[in-house]
Amino acid sequence: MTGLIESRLAAIGINLPTPAAPAANYVPYVVSRGMLYISGQIPVGQQGLEFVGAVGDAFGIDDGRAAAKLCAINILAQARAALGDLDRVARVVKLVGFVQSAPGFTDQPKVVNGASDFFVEVFGDKGRHARSAVGVSGLPFGVAVEVEAIFEID
Template identity: 70%
Template structure:
């Protein structure tokens, strides 16, 4: 077991089998040492979770939980791409899309659910550049979608 997998176990996290794409795209693309992972939505063991619009029917803490689940799914895609998570050199960048009411402005607080979790799992290798963007809607009505760029060995 890799040290990252052991860390996930210590945190009580079991990585899922990555979801198959829902349209005409691939879940990840590797170009040299960079791995681009397509947007991940909050899909858990029982299916899609955390449907709603931040600032309307969903609060920041629920949004943070949705973002954390997106990060878990990002890590699962990284593992599918490279096999051993110890081959991750660093998390380079996240882009978080937050399903937001027109007057909602706490997108960064929501996306912190993913950012904080990645730092908890990977330590300094998990620190990354980031964008947190409010959008009018997301696939399946989910609260958050997050894509990532990773440097891998």
């Protein structure tokens, strides 16, 4: 039987991908004391790496939001791998979003809303979370956005 969260994802047309393997010396997630910590996820889609470049230069806010949403989809793929069932997520506790920003770009919160809005759409009120949105000069593989997450789990 498909769980509630998997059903919501299907209803909005989201099929979670196979989680990406780590690109360096770290693990993709850690479960500890009722919490699930997901390492930073980048915008890897069906065709591979997407959204390479800086927001405010190569991409506008809408593209940045799409990149952040893709990161959030990859976060859920890692969460499903860690938990087996996304219905075990009791709450999205915190997101940290990093936005590769062109000089003078200051709308990082609008970009990271792509991930935040997605989690609220999928989890409802349990998807509301604390958050940081940080502008940086570069990210791994040159991507526009990277997002990490912390979940409370049952």
